[in-house]
Structures are given as C-alpha cells and as structure tokens.
Amino acid sequence: MNKTFRSGTIEVMVLRDVALQVRTGELVLLMGPSGSGKTTLLCVLSGLLRPSAGDVDLCGVPISRLPERAAAEVRRHNVGFVFQTYNLFPALSALDNVAEVLALKGMPREQARAVAGVSLAGVGLGARLDHRPGELSGGERQRVAIARALAGDPTLIFGDEPTASLDRHTGLEIVALLKEQVNPRRGVLLVTHDARLLQFADRVIEIDDGRIVRDESMHHPPAASAVPTQ
C-alpha cells in the first residue's frame, strides 16, 4: 500500500509498499523518526485517510474502498482513538465526555451514562465522574480519553503519542492501562517516539522514510484468532 500527498505540482510519497497486519490480542508500537510516516500510516489503517494505492481491511471490511459515510459506520463500531492532546470537550464532565460518544453510537442516554460510569471506574476515575477536563490532571484526562476510546467496546484502539504530554511516571501508567485493555477480542496500536514503552509491546514496527524497516515480535504470546486489519 502507498500513500502520496500532492501539493500543487509537487507529489510526496509518504508511505511506500507498506504491508502489515495488526491482530487482536497484541499491543503494537509503531515507531520511527519524525516525518517517517507513522501518523499517516495510523490514519490510513484507521480509515481516516485513503491509500493512494492498495487496500486496507478493517475487521474484515475493505474500508479504503468504502464511501466516507460507510467508512464512518465501520469506525463507529470498531475503532477507538487516544490522542496526545486528549481532545475532550471542556464543557462536559468526564462522564458526559464518554457518554456522548456512546450516545452518538446509538446507545440510549441513560444506558450510555451507566456504561460510561463503568468505563471510567475501569480506568480508575470512579470518583471523578463529574469533574470537567479543566479540573483533572493530564494523566486523568488521558484516562478519560481511554475510557472514551473503550466506549462501545471497539476491536482496535489507535493511539497517537498518547504519553507525549505526560510526565514519565504518568505516561508509563497510561500505557500500562492501555496494555490492560488488550485481550483476544481487542488490539492496540500506538504511535510513539518513547523507547521506554517497549516493555509493554507485544510487537514493534519501525518505519523510516515511509517504509517498514522492522516488524518484530517482542515475545511469543498465544496467537490470536482474528486478523482484523491488513
């Protein structure tokens, strides 16, 4: 799969001949220097961008060939995101930030609030449900973002530098929390520069100048059954 960006007459190939599978049951670190194409690869794998050549299957659905509306439906039911800057609505409480995403996915409001409460308790924020993002620490905000990503029980969680805005200790806590979410029905793919996170990785993919230069399993966990993303 390739991805090219065009600016006027200039074309820049950001991803070249990339081929990979991300499986449930594993936490994958996508590493590489700045400008190597990590974030673009994350966008393409999650269906936010279309590849210029090749295909992307998400949970068995050829998402890169779907119109935007259908691709959004696939993401709605299968994908969660965690970002460096959290991207929480400042006016909403932690509970509502999570519940609103569930409501968008079609869950009745009362049920959404109940599920959001459980989800937040699961990331250690059971006592901070009514706090707004401005009243929470960076680590707590990222926990809210993780609870939001987990809302709706996605198959894959994509994270873009989720520890970059956090101190070392909190960053490790957050990745440990993400690692806890990995199970045979769910996988996690994180873009990071942070080599300290390697201790949590089941697999490391290194990319340089748009090409995968390393794809290595860190240990040999029990093989998962599904092959959701290609």
Add this chain to the structure above:
Amino acid sequence: MRRIAIRSILFDRGKLIASLLGVALASTLGFVQIGLYEGFVRSSSTVIDHVGGDMWVMPRGLNVIDYSQIVSAGPRNLLRSHPCVADVRGLLYGFSWIQRPSGIRSTAIVVAVEPRSGRQIPWGDILGDVADLNEPLRVSVDRTDLEKLELPSYPLGKTFEINSLKVTVSAVTDGIRSFTLNPYIFTSMTNGRRLLGLSENEVMYYVIDLADPRCAANLVQWMKRYPDIEIIDSATWSRETQDYWVGGSGAGAALAFTAILGLFVGGVIVGQTLYSMAKEHLLELATLKAVGARPMELAGFVLWQVAFLASAGVLSGFVLALILRRVLSHVGLSVVVSAGTASLSIVATLIMCLLASVTSLSAVFRVEAAKVLR
C-alpha cells in the same frame, strides 16, 4: 449533540454574553422598528379605522383622508334612498390654524362625525366626558399633544384658539396621534362646522353603513349619477391613505432599512461567535468524526447553539422591546406589538441566526477526521 452544543456555549460565558447581546439587540431593533412601522401605518388611517362604516363617499380624485374637500349635501338624500344603505353619517375632517397660549400659531386637524350608537368618537378617552363635546366650542385633545398645545397635564377647562375662536378642553384621549404630527381636535358636528367655517349640511365625507354588504357594487353603480363624487369601501380607503403616507413619505423604507441594518449587525456578531466557537472545538468535533459521527450530527453542534441563541435572544429582545415601547409611548411614538409584528420579528431573527451560522456549518462540514492525528 444537543447536550454538547448547549453546554459548550453555556461554558464560555464571555462568548455567550456577547452573542446573546447581539441577538437580543438585533431582535429588539426588529421588534421596535416593525412595531414603529405598524404604529405609523395605523396612525395614518386611525380615523378611518375607528369611525368604521362600510363605505366612504368623497369628492372624486382624493387619495388620502387628510386632503379633504367639501362634498355637497345632495348625495346624502340619494344615498339614504338606496335600499341597501342602513345609515349615512357626515364627517368633518379639516386642517385649521390654532393659536397656543404663548401666541404661537400652528396647525391642527379638526374632526367631527355624526354619532352612531355603539361607536364612540373620539375613542380612548382618559379624562373628562366625551358627551360634553356637544356643548358650544368644547373640544378633546390627546395626551401626547398636550406639550405641543402648551396645555398642562390636567388640561380640562383650559382654553386655546382655533381659527380665532376660543375653545375649551372638555375631554382628553390617549394614543390618537396623526401621522402628520398635527394634533387631532375632536368635537361635535356643530362645533366642527363653526371651527372650519362650514355652512349647515356641508361635510367632507359621508360614511355609509350597509344593510347588506353584498350590495356594495350595486351602490357604487347607483352613485354614478354623481360623477364628481367617489364611493370607496372602508378597507380600500384606509389602505390608500396608509400607502400615501407610509409608502410615499419613505418612512416605511427608512424603518425597514434600520431594521435590516440592526439584523445585519446582530448577524455579524452571532456569526463571529458561532464561528469562533466551532473553530475552538474543531479538534473535538474531528474526534467525534473519527469515531464515526456523521456530518449532520456534527452540524447539530452549530444548529443547537443557533437554536439556543435565537430563542434566548428573541425572548430577551421581546422583553427589551416591551420596555422600549413604554418609554417611547411617553414621547408619543406608538410601537405596536401584535401577534403579526412579533411573528415577523421572530422569523427575521431566526433567519438572521441561520444565515449567521453558514460559515460555522461550512467549517464543521469540512472538518477532516484525520486532523486529530496530525
């Protein structure tokens, strides 16, 4: 999305106050300007509308009540002989010179109409007794004209001159104001003829009550034997007078222009607020798009905010307009707040808010989900 939109706008108090002020002031301006316009329209034809009757008879060629001329007594008997005519009333309506207590001369409009049971002219009396107008040289004046006539706030028994005849105020009305700003002086037919220098039986108009409104066309045909007079139904006559003053004077256009300008300024303020609110939340909205929110769901963020601002702004604007209406009534300006004017103002404000949201909606529709990862 409603909860996110409303909470976001309530959360940012500064933007909320700025935009609410924008909508409220634009809405107030809309209410007041449209109310003033309606007030002018009504004041220009107020005598026609209150005297009533089904048809008016006048010298041919008139297009406004104020430029009245004497109509002969002849048609009265012919009108009365028509089987469809239930009643014929003579009406006096003429400009006259008045001399205020200070000696300054100006003009006023003397009005008198033959009485009909169930319809008191003048209407809206607040002081004195309208029945006293039948006494020699007794007149009524309007509260809003007291200053202009140099009369005290309790003017009963006070005198001034009309066409060199000393008249005494025996009744005061409230809200009978002429579009031309000449004070209306109501009196009896006898007094009116004296003040306007008319002889017995001379009138300016005949007001006809029909026994059967379906006979109107037949009556018009019947009166063609008097080629110098014209017979018009009351609604048409009222509209012609309104068109002459409000349309012809440019007052309507001036008021409409001010209202549109107010809505434009309000729209700019609201548009700015909504746009900056949408821009501020683009990352969060992009996040929702990334997790599968549809464009129309994201548009709800702007549309709910517009609905909230429009509702709260219109409500505040309405309250402000009611306060202004009271204030303006003290300076003699009539701001009509009716179901019609209120609906028009509300619709205009809603359209303004919707137009103001176009740039924000465009920004939300164009938001790229991939933006959150760049």
